[in-house]
Amino acid sequence: MISVADLLQDNQIPANYYGYDAYIKGDLELGLLESRRGDRLIAVPDTLIQALYEGLEQETGQASRLVLFNCGKWWGKNFYTRFSEEISDYYGKPLAELDMILFLQCLKECWLTHGWGRIEFDPTYQNQGFLMIKTYQSPYSKKLAKPRPSCFMEAGILTSFFSRLTGRDLLAIQISCESMGSDCNRFVIALEDRLAIVDSSIEEGLDYESIMTSLLS
Amino acid sequence: MDAKIKDLIEQAQDRYLKSDELDLLDGYVKSLPERLTLYKLLRDREIEILQKVADRAEIELSKTDTADIESGIKNLILVMRYCAMGMLLNDENFLKQRLLRWLEQIMALKEMRQINDVLYKLLNQILRQELSTHQLSLIQPLITTAQVTLIY
Numbered sequence: 001m002i003s004v005a006d007l008l009q010d011n012q013i014p015a016n017y018y019g020y021d022a023y024i025k026g027d028l029e030l031g032l033l034e035s036r037r038g039d040r041l042i043a044v045p046d047t048l049i050q051a052l053y054e055g056l057e058q059e060t061g062q063a064s065r066l067v068l069f070n071c072g073k074w075w076g077k078n079f080y081t082r083f084s085e086e087i088s089d090y091y092g093k094p095l096a097e098l099d100m101i102l103f104l105q106c107l108k109e110c111w112l113t114h115g116w117g118r119i120e121f122d123p124t125y126q127n128q129g130f131l132m133i134k135t136y137q138s139p140y141s142k143k144l145a146k147p148r149p150s151c152f153m154e155a156g157i158l159t160s161f162f163s164r165l166t167g168r169d170l171l172a173i174q175i176s177c178e179s180m181g182s183d184c185n186r187f188v189i190a191l192e193d194r195l196a197i198v199d200s201s202i203e204e205g206l207d208y209e210s211i212m213t214s215l216l217s
Numbered sequence: 218m219d220a221k222i223k224d225l226i227e228q229a230q231d232r233y234l235k236s237d238e239l240d241l242l243d244g245y246v247k248s249l250p251e252r253l254t255l256y257k258l259l260r261d262r263e264i265e266i267l268q269k270v271a272d273r274a275e276i277e278l279s280k281t282d283t284a285d286i287e288s289g290i291k292n293l294i295l296v297m298r299y300c301a302m303g304m305l306l307n308d309e310n311f312l313k314q315r316l317l318r319w320l321e322q323i324m325a326l327k328e329m330r331q332i333n334d335v336l337y338k339l340l341n342q343i344l345r346q347e348l349s350t351h352q353l354s355l356i357q358p359l360i361t362t363a364q365v366t367l368i369y
Binding site: 001002003004005007008013015016019020021022101102105109 | 264267271272275283286291294314315316318319320322323
């Protein structure tokens with residue numbers, strides 16, 4: 001028999017941890033914007049991201065991609081820690097025990113509330129060992145002098161996040177980009193050696209469908 | 218507070234409010250005692266009302282896994298809490314933005330439709346017995362919004 005009193009034992013029923021109204025707090029008198037747990041948040045102007053891209057390009061040339069990617073990886077490592085702490089505290093169980101639907105929904109809401117745009121998980125290639133992540137309205141998608149996918153920081157954050165989540169060394173590479181007129185930014189995630197051909201395909205200017213076809217063949 | 222009143226508050230920097238605009242605020246304030254009474258009733262009888270839903274649901278959904286019914290009841294508890302607060306604030310958006318958008322996506326993936334269909338039918342039956350017609354008119358629109366969002 002179901003007992004409602006038992007269901008309500010600790011009185012709190014978890015819902016949407018990352019709901020915008022509940023998640024973003026602030027003590028503006030102190031000059032702080034904070035998450036509901038008290039971690040500091042800051043709003044980054046779009047022009048600063050643009051400036052980072054241009055400044056790095058000017059100073060380091062082609063290496064700027066790698067610098068941004070590594071910044072993203074560093075960020076992703078910490079993001080994973082924060083995300084898993086927040087979620088396991090709130091739902092009262094470790095991230096690994098959370099059901100998949102809830103986990104993905106939390107990640108989507110987290111992404112959205114932080115203003116990084118929409119994120120979606122595309123299971124099409126899952127059985128072949130490739131994860132596909134799509135992002136929309138990404139602040140990191142910037143038109144480059146030589147057109148190519150430009151969400152380097154996002155690729156870094158996804159690399160770290162999914163490597164930590166799965167406990168394996170994965171790599172995320174972007175294969176379509178809003179800055180090049182695509183409907184969204186697509187990132188293919190897999191073990192590094194399975195993605196060896198992707199970099200040269202991007203240099204050749206192949207679209208994501210062709211890249212996926214060659215990865216699967 | 219409903220969107221119209223929020224808009225009025227935003228006007229404060231530009232001008233004083235007109236009499237008919239103040240009537241809107243007045244109407245809301247006058248409805249508050251009733252809203253508070255209903256809120257307290259729903260709060261104090263939360264377990265009792267939902268236990269009735271649970272008991273009947275177990276009979277009607279005898280072939281369904283108990284864990285799934287429990288999960289449906291838990292979500293119903295949440296929905297009722299947000300409906301009660303939405304009713305108190307006279308703000309349907311509070312319920313929609315804070316909870317329904319989230320639940321809708323979780324439920325759609327979990328195929329909870331059939332369970333919810335039964336749970337909401339039972340909840341409505343029980344509330345009709347427990348609340349006065351006027352109280353029902355305050356809370357019912359919010360519950361219907363939740364029902365429509367989560368089932369259809």
